[in-house]
Amino acid sequence: MMLEVKNIQFSYSGSEKVLQNISFSLSPGEVIGIAGKSGSGKTTLLKIIYGLLDPSSGSVIFKKEKVRGPSLELVPGHPKMKMVAQHFDLLPDHTVKENIEHRLLSYKKSFREEKAEMLLKLCGIWEQRNQKPATLSGGQKQLVAISCALAEEPELLLLDEPFSHLDHSTRNEILRFLAELKSVLGFSMIFISHDSSDVLQLSDRVMIMKAGSVERIASPEEIYYHPKNDYQAELFGSFNKISKSTYVRPSAIRICQSHKSKFSGVISAISFRGELTEYKVKSQGGKVIYFINTQSNFPIGKKVHLTW
Known part of the structure; x- marks a missing residue:
């Protein structure tokens, strides 16, 4: 050394x-x-x-x-x-x-x-x-x-x-x-x-x-x-706390078909960041997850299924 x-x-x-x-x-x-x-x-x-x-x-x-x-x-x-x-x-x-x-x-x-x-x-x-x-x-x-x-x-x-x-x-x-x-x-x-x-x-x-x-x-x-x-987690940017010991970055979350979904909800906010767009997704129970996608054409109110 x-x-x-x-x-x-x-x-x-x-x-x-x-x-x-x-x-x-x-x-x-x-x-x-x-x-x-x-x-x-x-x-x-x-x-x-x-x-x-x-x-x-x-x-x-x-x-x-x-x-x-x-x-x-x-x-x-x-x-x-x-x-x-x-x-x-x-x-x-x-x-x-x-x-x-x-x-x-x-x-x-x-x-x-x-x-x-x-x-x-x-x-x-x-x-x-x-x-x-x-x-x-x-x-x-x-x-x-x-x-x-x-x-x-x-x-x-x-x-x-x-x-x-x-x-x-x-x-x-x-x-x-x-x-x-x-x-x-x-x-x-x-x-x-x-x-x-x-x-x-x-x-x-x-x-x-x-x-x-x-x-x-x-x-x-x-x-x-x-x-x-x-x-x-906080030192290195935004994150989703899935459970007490599980953290998932927005960039690691992707849209999937409903039968593969770990989380479903409606897009409630959009933040355009140039090459990427951050979406806020809210479930019926009020839980929130953020994900990042290269597409910026998902509208507010659209239902999405997410996995990681």
């Missing part, structure tokens, strides 16, 4: 525990996305992994060596990891190219320039190389921040809400870019996002956190289609 997080607990002085018995591992080249409501301890965990905070107990092992926190390191942060925060941390008086080169000051000038040029082109910001951060869009700033983090070729990239300032189109563009970049450069990644679609799209495994604890770690498909409770 590249990374092993073992029984991490953490609390700020005089406060309740922020993290409780956190344990998981990360393989080389793997991506773990962390999901959870605000206050669940996601950012604190990332800071402990990177070495910016000392855990109250437990340990972080990176490539068989214990990560040392600020109480033992003059300059906190592991040299083979890089962390990108949601506020970018760019030097405002330096150009884009200079921001990247600044991360390589211990190397020869020729190497700094060559590496900066490679990253600028790889990240699609070559044309902005002589601009300063204030002139860039949110998406461009994020690409610069990622380029700076990759300058020293980290083996593990940590991203804290990397897409929070971006519009939907730019977010999707950077998600695709990160997936391609990871396959080219081969680094591992742990990232936090408040947007469930980001987590599902980019992760090999998803970690769900709640109140400082890890609720579950599983594949994106398993997390999305087979939540264990309401909290897990």
Whole structure:
């Protein structure tokens, strides 16, 4: 394993525990996305992994060596990891190219320039190389921040809400870019996002956190289609609760013939969403189920039979 997080607990002085018995591992080249409501301890965990905070107990092992926190390191942060925060941390008086080169000051000038040029082109910001951060869009700033983090070729990239300032189109563009970049450069990644679609799209495994604890770690498909409770289901969009322990996503429900039906009712509301349309179906007994279909021509009042 590249990374092993073992029984991490953490609390700020005089406060309740922020993290409780956190344990998981990360393989080389793997991506773990962390999901959870605000206050669940996601950012604190990332800071402990990177070495910016000392855990109250437990340990972080990176490539068989214990990560040392600020109480033992003059300059906190592991040299083979890089962390990108949601506020970018760019030097405002330096150009884009200079921001990247600044991360390589211990190397020869020729190497700094060559590496900066490679990253600028790889990240699609070559044309902005002589601009300063204030002139860039949110998406461009994020690409610069990622380029700076990759300058020293980290083996593990940590991203804290990397897409929070971006519009939907730019977010999707950077998600695709990160997936391609990871396959080219081969680094591992742990990232936090408040947007469930980001987590599902980019992760090999998803970690769900709640109140400082890890609720579950599983594949994106398993997390999305087979939540264990309401909290897990709610994090990843709309759902139908069929029974106490059975959850079905609207996309998993389809229209069928009456003899195969698990639920019958009348369409009572329609929500057009472009390529898909969401229908609200109400049974005679008042139970409601939502389903999604590519067709948008089912009228309100139409009786339908559903299965899953």
